[in-house]
Amino acid sequence: MRSASTLVIGIAGLAIWGIAVVAGARSVSIGEETAADFDPSSMETIDITEVPPATTPPASAEEPDLSVPADVDDEQPSSSQPAEAAAETTGETIIAQAAPQQPATAQTQAPDGGREGIDLPRPQTSGAGILTFGEETVKLADIEPTDPARTCTGAGGTQWPCGMLARTQQRLFIRNRTVNCDIDSVEWQGTLETHCRLGEIDLSSWLAENGWVDTPDGSPLRPLTEKARSSRLGLFGGDPR
Structure with a gap:
């Protein structure tokens, strides 16, 4: 009895499986037929030319019109004025x-105002007011x-x-630079008294003005020495060291 029921159940299961297989095969066949019969031209298209253009809302009366530039000529100075002022200042600086x-x-020039002389290179200083050039x-x-040796x-x-x-x-002032002296020849014997210049500066005037020499009575440089004395410069002041 038990064997018969088991057999019936097995046959029923096989029948159900067969029905499911047949139904699945039919569904696949219907899908393939539908795909094969699909016509893309049958789809409905949309005519974009019929779409109305977007409209710009009217500008509010309270909003400013940005298309018109603001008139700032009456409110602030022109930007070209600072540039012109800067250019003028730069030009003055370059000229200066x-x-x-x-x-x-x-007084730094020679008292006689002369400018002709002879250049003498690399003078040696043996004392304030004395220049030596070899034996001369x-x-x-x-x-x-x-x-x-003065104290x-x-x-x-x-x-x-x-x-x-x-x-x-x-x-230190001369530093072995060439000086121009009011002499007639580069050759002389002994000691020659004259004015010498370093560039445009008369050496006698420079020494007197800074108080490093005295001046004799009647010297045109005496006022410079007196001014240095009253200002306590050079010999007339304290130890600068």
């Missing part, structure tokens, strides 16, 4: 830098040379080697 510097005082010596005119009294009664410092100051 390019202009040659003038001598500090008129030039004593600068209108001043009294300062002995390198001066500073504040509090202290002694300091003013003569040595005067020689050093002249040496």
Whole structure:
């Protein structure tokens, strides 16, 4: 009895499986037929020419019209004015830098106003107011040379080697550069007293103006020495070291 029921159940299961297989095959066949019969031309198309163009809403009366530039001529200065002012300032600066510097005082030029002379290279300083060129010596005119061994009294009664410092100051000022002296020849014997210049600066005037030499009575440079004395410059001041 049990074997018969088992057989019936098995036959029924096989029947159900067969029905399912047949139904699946039929569905696949219907899908293939539908795909084969599809015609793309039968689809409905949309005519985009019938779409109305987008409309721009009218500008509000309260909103500014950005298409018209604002008139700022009456409210702020033209941008070209600062540029022109800057150009003028730059031009003045360039001219000021390019202009040659003038001598500090008129006394730095030779008293006789002469400019002709002979260039003498690499002078040696043996003392303030004295130049040597090998065996030849030039004593600068209108001043009294300062002995390198001279000492001066500073504040509090202290002694300091003013003569040595005067020689050093002249040496540092010239620095072995070429000087132009009012002489007729590059050859002479002994000591020659004359004016010499470094560029446009008269050396006698420079020494007197800075107080590194004295001047004799009647010298045209005496006012410079007196001014240096009242200002306590050079020999007439304290130890600058």
